[in-house]
Amino acid sequence: MASVEIIGLKKNFGAVEVIHGVDLKIEDGEFVALVGPSGCGKSTLLRIISGLEPASAGEIRIDGNLVNHLNPRERNIAMVFQNYALYPHMSVAKNMGFNLKLSGMDRSEIDRKVKEVAKLLELDALLDRKPGQLSGGQRQRVAMGRAIVRDPAAFLFDEPLSNLDAKLRDQMRSEIKLLHQRVKTTSIYVTHDQIEAMTLADRVVILNGGNIEQAGRPIDLYNKPENLFVAAFIGTPSMNLIEATIVKTDTGLAAKMACGHMVPVTANHPNITENEEVIIGMRPEHFSADTSGVLLSGQTTLVEPTGAQTNITFELGGKPATAVLEGGFNIEVGQPLTVSIDPKKVHFFDKATGRRV
Numbered sequence: 001m002a003s004v005e006i007i008g009l010k011k012n013f014g015a016v017e018v019i020h021g022v023d024l025k026i027e028d029g030e031f032v033a034l035v036g037p038s039g040c041g042k043s044t045l046l047r048i049i050s051g052l053e054p055a056s057a058g059e060i061r062i063d064g065n066l067v068n069h070l071n072p073r074e075r076n077i078a079m080v081f082q083n084y085a086l087y088p089h090m091s092v093a094k095n096m097g098f099n100l101k102l103s104g105m106d107r108s109e110i111d112r113k114v115k116e117v118a119k120l121l122e123l124d125a126l127l128d129r130k131p132g133q134l135s136g137g138q139r140q141r142v143a144m145g146r147a148i149v150r151d152p153a154a155f156l157f158d159e160p161l162s163n164l165d166a167k168l169r170d171q172m173r174s175e176i177k178l179l180h181q182r183v184k185t186t187s188i189y190v191t192h193d194q195i196e197a198m199t200l201a202d203r204v205v206i207l208n209g210g211n212i213e214q215a216g217r218p219i220d221l222y223n224k225p226e227n228l229f230v231a232a233f234i235g236t237p238s239m240n241l242i243e244a245t246i247v248k249t250d251t252g253l254a255a256k257m258a259c260g261h262m263v264p265v266t267a268n269h270p271n272i273t274e275n276e277e278v279i280i281g282m283r284p285e286h287f288s289a290d291t292s293g294v295l296l297s298g299q300t301t302l303v304e305p306t307g308a309q310t311n312i313t314f315e316l317g318g319k320p321a322t323a324v325l326e327g328g329f330n331i332e333v334g335q336p337l338t339v340s341i342d343p344k345k346v347h348f349f350d351k352a353t354g355r356r357v
């Protein structure tokens, strides 16, 4: 296990720069998820860390040691890809020990290591089976076991679950989290799925166009997105983002939307000033059907019950907004919906810069 540090990392392909100077330190034992839209540079960053791709500028350090000049094997990092690439004709034990055998380790030592790791991963009863006789989750554990026996400094995952159907994906996601709790190997996990990133990682790094937008604990990204990109990216359904102007009222400042609705600016936003053009952010799940907060209303245009909750689209600030209400909530398209929100849960962003204010 080791820390992994990236300093001032840049990458160009020909004349095109795709990573623009990324700084990131992953602590020993930490699980970090790199998340962002397609083409933002996630795989490229991972490939550079692993040594499959050279950096154009900057440093990669493993446990403080510069590794830019080392090839993938010398970096001792294990990549886990979408398909686990197990050898179908070999037993679980042979699959797990294969790399050790290639490196010339003697049989009894390989046996000992494989047994030790198999026990850790609860694979000890399956060592004589072939991959075809295993479930998807067990196969994944074998693939990780094969990496763990080599004592890698870190695991790198590139969208390992993206080919699976939804149910298996959820199951495997839990398996990976349980594994990390057990083995604590430093892990960097690339995904474009924010739920996967949030549920798995100690820290989530949001990449956009080759730059880091924000890095932090999942709950901090959710509660305090630094800019509009992060605000829109984290959370499902997405945060409602509505243009408003700051006006003065009898009771202080408020954000006024095009539809006339106003949301008071609470004391935790001391920098907001009158006449400022802002974007206000309200999470769909922060709306409620009671009347305890600020009341907002608009015409219902879509009702989507999922069982546990009902997602309702309604007109707000001249645009469709989403509210997530309780499962049994009853409303018809065309009826006005009235919801309330705690003003302390409203986010404010500067309209010009997109930054949180």
Ligand SMILES: Nc1ncnc2c1ncn2[C@@H]1O[C@H](COP(=O)(O)OP(=O)(O)OP(=O)(O)O)[C@@H](O)[C@H]1O
Pocket (backbone or CB within 6 Å): 013, 018, 036, 037, 038, 039, 040, 041, 042, 043, 044, 045, 192
């Ligand atoms: N070998 C290459 N030659 C030229 N451009 C490349 C090469 N590899 C990647 N790129 C470009 O670099 C950018 C980042 O690509 P990368 O594969 O890292 O994205 P990603 O975030 O992993 O996307 P996805 O979610 O679709 O996998 C993209 O614009 C891509 O077109």
Ligand SMILES: [Mg+2]
Pocket (backbone or CB within 6 Å): 042, 043, 044
């Ligand atoms: Mg990719």
